[in-house]
Amino acid sequence: MxxxxxxxxxxxxxxMRTFFTxxxxxxxxxxVAGRRELTKEQVVESMRVLNAHGLAVPHWPVEWGGQxxxxxxxxxxxxxxxxxxxxxxxxxxxSMVGPVIAAFGSQELKERFLAKTANLDIWWSQxxxxxxxxxxxxxxxxxxVLDGDExxxxxxxxxxxxxxxxxxxxxxxxxxPEAKKQRGISFLLIDMTSPGVTVRPIxxxxxxxxxxxxxxxxxxxxxxxxxxxxxxxxxxxxxxxxNERVGVAPVGATKRVLAEAKEWAGDQLADPLxxxxxxxxxxxxxALELTALRVVAHSADGKPHPASSVLKLxxxxxxxxxxxxxxxxxxxMSLASGAGDDSDVPAWARRATPAYLNLRKASxxxxxxxxxxxxxxxxxxxx
Amino acid sequence: xDFTYDEEQQALREAxxxxxxxTYADFENxxxxxxEDPGFDESLWRRLAEMGILGLPFREEYGxxxxxxxxxxxxxxxxxxxxxxxxYLTSVVLAGGIVAAAGTDEQRSEVLGALSEGTSxxxxxxxxxxxxxxxxxxxxxxxxxxxxxxxxGVKEPVPHGVRADLLVVSAALPDGGTGLFLVDPSDxxxxxxxxxxxxxxxxxxxxxxxxxxxxxxxAGADQSGAIAAVLDIARVMAxxxxxxxxxxxxxxxxxxxxxxxxxxVTLNTxxxxxxxxxxxxxxxELAQSVTLWATMVIAAGRPExxxxxxxxxxxxxxxxxxxxxxxxxQLHGGIGMTAEYSIGSYTSRLxxxxxxxxxxxxxxxxxxxxxxxxxxxxxxx
Numbered sequence: 061m062x063x064x065x066x067x068x069x070x071x072x073x074x075x076m077r078t079f080f081t082x083x084x085x086x087x088x089x090x091x092v093a094g095r096r097e098l099t100k101e102q103v104v105e106s107m108r109v110l111n112a113h114g115l116a117v118p119h120w121p122v123e124w125g126g127q128x129x130x131x132x133x134x135x136x137x138x139x140x141x142x143x144x145x146x147x148x149x150x151x152x153x154x155s156m157v158g159p160v161i162a163a164f165g166s167q168e169l170k171e172r173f174l175a176k177t178a179n180l181d182i183w184w185s186q187x188x189x190x191x192x193x194x195x196x197x198x199x200x201x202x203x204x205v206l207d208g209d210e211x212x213x214x215x216x217x218x219x220x221x222x223x224x225x226x227x228x229x230x231x232x233x234x235x236x237p238e239a240k241k242q243r244g245i246s247f248l249l250i251d252m253t254s255p256g257v258t259v260r261p262i263x264x265x266x267x268x269x270x271x272x273x274x275x276x277x278x279x280x281x282x283x284x285x286x287x288x289x290x291x292x293x294x295x296x297x298x299x300x301x302x303n304e305r306v307g308v309a310p311v312g313a314t315k316r317v318l319a320e321a322k323e324w325a326g327d328q329l330a331d332p333l334x335x336x337x338x339x340x341x342x343x344x345x346x347a348l349e350l351t352a353l354r355v356v357a358h359s360a361d362g363k364p365h366p367a368s369s370v371l372k373l374x375x376x377x378x379x380x381x382x383x384x385x386x387x388x389x390x391x392x393m394s395l396a397s398g399a400g401d402d403s404d405v406p407a408w409a410r411r412a413t414p415a416y417l418n419l420r421k422a423s424x425x426x427x428x429x430x431x432x433x434x435x436x437x438x439x440x441x442x443x
Numbered sequence: 444x445d446f447t448y449d450e451e452q453q454a455l456r457e458a459x460x461x462x463x464x465x466t467y468a469d470f471e472n473x474x475x476x477x478x479e480d481p482g483f484d485e486s487l488w489r490r491l492a493e494m495g496i497l498g499l500p501f502r503e504e505y506g507x508x509x510x511x512x513x514x515x516x517x518x519x520x521x522x523x524x525x526x527x528x529x530x531y532l533t534s535v536v537l538a539g540g541i542v543a544a545a546g547t548d549e550q551r552s553e554v555l556g557a558l559s560e561g562t563s564x565x566x567x568x569x570x571x572x573x574x575x576x577x578x579x580x581x582x583x584x585x586x587x588x589x590x591x592x593x594x595x596g597v598k599e600p601v602p603h604g605v606r607a608d609l610l611v612v613s614a615a616l617p618d619g620g621t622g623l624f625l626v627d628p629s630d631x632x633x634x635x636x637x638x639x640x641x642x643x644x645x646x647x648x649x650x651x652x653x654x655x656x657x658x659x660x661x662a663g664a665d666q667s668g669a670i671a672a673v674l675d676i677a678r679v680m681a682x683x684x685x686x687x688x689x690x691x692x693x694x695x696x697x698x699x700x701x702x703x704x705x706x707x708v709t710l711n712t713x714x715x716x717x718x719x720x721x722x723x724x725x726x727x728e729l730a731q732s733v734t735l736w737a738t739m740v741i742a743a744g745r746p747e748x749x750x751x752x753x754x755x756x757x758x759x760x761x762x763x764x765x766x767x768x769x770x771x772x773q774l775h776g777g778i779g780m781t782a783e784y785s786i787g788s789y790t791s792r793l794x795x796x797x798x799x800x801x802x803x804x805x806x807x808x809x810x811x812x813x814x815x816x817x818x819x820x821x822x823x824x
Contacts, residue, residue, distance in 0.1 A: 061447065061738070063736070064743075065823055132444060315819045336807050339814050340758075343758050343810065343820075346755060351729055353732075354732055357447070430718070437721045441697045441721065
C-alpha cells in the first residue's frame with residue numbers, strides 16, 4: 061500500500077501535463093472547455109499533434125505506434141489529457157478498430173491501415189448497432205455473402221456516431237445465417253465511398269447531428285477486408301467492447317466540468333444545498349477515480365477487469381449528474397439554449413441543456429447500464 | 444500508487460482471519476457471546492493480545508508493536524467481516540489512540556502497556572447527550588484545587604463503559620478548552636449504568652460527581668486538537684470495519700439469492716433482484732476504494748490532509764453502508780428481520796458504525812463548507 065506515485069511516474073505525469081497544455085492548440089482546448097462541438101478539422105488536428113509525439117495510440121503494440129507503458133501510465137496519460145481539455149483520440153480509431161486490427165488482422169491489413177488509423181488519415185465509423193439489434197447486438201442481420209473474391213453486403217446500421225465524417229466503417233456482418241447467432245458473425249472493413257453505401261443523419265434531442273443511419277445495398281467489399289477468421293467476429297467485438305468500457309468513464313473530464321461549474325455557480329456556491337450537491341458529487345468522483353486506479357493496477361494480460369463495468373456504470377451516471385447540476389445552476393438562463401453569441405446569457409448557460417440532453421446517451425452506449433448490471437451480476441456476483 | 448497488501452500484511456490478515464474469523468464463523472457463537480456480559484469473548488481478547496494485535500498501533504517503547512494504520516485497518520476489516528463484538532475500535536483505536544496522542548510518556552507506558560497485554564480495557568468517555576460528534580466537551584466539567592482535579596457531569600453513551608477498568612474522559616476546563624483525564628471507574632464518585640446496544644455491543648451512562656481525575660498529558664491543556672485527530676483516525680478505521688461488514692453482507696445476500704427458491708426457481712432467476720445486488724457491489728467497491736485511500740492518507744501522516752480524507756471516507760461508507768444494509772435485508776425478505784439469521788445484525792452494526800463517529804450528512808456539511816476552497820480533488824499527493 062502506497063499513496064504516492066513513484067518518482068518516475070510523477071515525472072511522467074508532469075511531462076504529460078506540460079505536453080498537453082503547451083502543444084495542443086489553445087483554440088481546440090477552449091472549445092472542449094466550453095463544451096462546444098468540435099469541427100472535424102479540430103478533431104483531426106488534435107489527434108495528429110498527439111500522434112506526432114507518439115501519444116495518440118499508446119495502448120497499441122509498440123511496433124504499430126504504441127508505447128510500452130504500464131497500465132498506470134496509460135491511466136495518467138488519459139486523465140491528464142482530459143484535465144487539459146485535449147480531445148481524446150477518436151475512439152473509433154484509437155480504442156476500437158485499431159486494437160482489433162493489431163490483434164487479429166492480417167499483416168497486410170495492419171500495414172495498410174494502422175499507421176493511417178493512428179494519424180486519423182482515415183476516419184473510422186462504427187457499424188455495430190442495427191434497428192433491431194441494440195443491447196441484443198448478436199441478433200444483427202446485415203448480411204455479407206461471398207461472391208467470388210468479394211463479399212456482397214446488404215442491410216442497415218444505425219447510431220453511427222459522426223458517420224458523416226467517416227471514410228471507412230468497421231462492421232459486424234452476418235456471414236453464416238445458419239449458425240447460432242453469435243457464431244455466424246464476421247468483422248468486415250468497408251470503404252464508405254463504395255457504391256451502395258448511403259449515410260443519413262438522425263437529429264437528436266439536443267438539436268445536433270451526431271449520429272446517422274448507414275444503408276448498404278449490394279455493396280461489394282474485397283474478401284481481403286475481412287479481419288481475422290470468418291465467423292469469429294463476435295469474439296473480436298467482445299474484445300473491442302471490453303476496451304471501450306475501460307475508457308468510457310471520463311473521470312478527468314467530469315471532474316473538470318465540475319471544477320468549472322464552481323466558477324459558473326458564483327454566489328450560488330454559498331447556498332448550503334448547492335454546496336452539498338457539489339460535495340457529494342466530488343466525493344463520488346473521487347471514489348470513482350480511486351476505483352479506476354485499483355482496476356488499472358489489476359488489469360493483467362490486457363484483459364479488462366470485471367470491475368470495469370463499475371467504471372462505465374458509475375462514470376456515466378456521474379457525468380450525467382454533473383451535467384444536470386450545471387442546468388440547475390443556469391436556472392432560467394438554461395432556456396436560452398438557442399441564443400447566439402450576442403446574447404446576454406453566458407455561453408456555459410446556453411450550452412447547459414443541450415449538453416445535459418446529449419449526455420443521456422452515456423448510460424445507453426458502450427453497453428447500456430442495464431447490460432453493465434447484468435455483467436456485474438453474472439460475472440462478478442455469480443447470480 | 445499501490446492498493447495491494449504486501450506479504451507481511453497479507454500474513455497479518457490471514458492470522459486475524461484464522462483467529463477471529465474462525466471464532467465467529469458460526470454466527471450462533473456470536474449470538475451466544477453477545478447475549479452474556481461483557482458482550483465479548485474475554486479469552487479471544489487475551490489471544491488477540493498474545494498475537495500482538497491489541498498493541499499493533501502503539502510504539503514499541505510503550506508495549507506495542509509500532510505498526511501503522513494499514514495494519515490496524517486490516518484488523519478492523521477482519522473484525523467487521525464477522526461482526527466481532529470485541530471492542531477493538533473503541534478501546535484500542537479510540538481510547539488507546541487518545542492516550543498515545545495526549546498522554547505523558549509514563550501514562551503511555553502504563554496504559555498502553557496494559558492495553559497491549561490485554562489486562563486492561565479502557566474506554567473513551569467523550570459523547571454527551573445532545574452533542575453531535577464534536578471534539579470538545581461541555582456537559583462534563585473539570586475543577587482543580589491545587590494539583591487535584593475532579594470531574595462532574597454525565598457521559599453517555601460510553602462504549603463498554605461498565606466493563607472498562609479505566610475511563611479516558613474529556614471535560615470542559617475551568618479556563619476554557621477541553622481537557623483529557625484518566626478516571627478510575629471504581630471510585631465512589633463514578634456511577635455507571637450499563638446496557639446492551641442494538642448491534643449486540645455494550646454502552647453505559649457514566650455519571651461523574653466530583654470524581655477524582657488525573658490530567659492526561661499536561662494539566663489544564665486544551666486537548667481538543669488531539670481529540671479531533673484521533674477521532675479522524677478512528678473514523679477511517681470504522682470505515683475499514685464497515686467495509687469488511689459490507690463485503691460479507693453482499694456475499695451473504697448473493698448466496699441467498701442463488702439458493703432460496705420461490706415460484707419453483709431460485710431468486711437469482713429474477714433480474715429485478717440481481718440488478719439490486721449489482722448496485723450493492725458498485726456501492727461496496729467505491730466505498731472500499733475511498734477507505735483504502737483514506738487509510739493511506741492517515742499512514743502518510745500529514746495532519747492537514749487527514750481530516751478531509753476521514754470525512755470523505757466516512758461519507759462514502761455511510762451512504763454505502765445504508766444502501767447495502769437496507770438492501771441486504773430486503774433481498775432476504777422476512778428471514779432478514781430475524782435475530783437468528785446473520786444478515787440483520789450486519790445492518791444493525793453498520794448503522795451503529797455510521798453513528799459512532801459522524802454520519803454521512805455530518806461529513807457532507809463539513810465538506811460542503813470547504814467546497815469553494817479548491818478547484819478539484821486530487822487523490823495523489
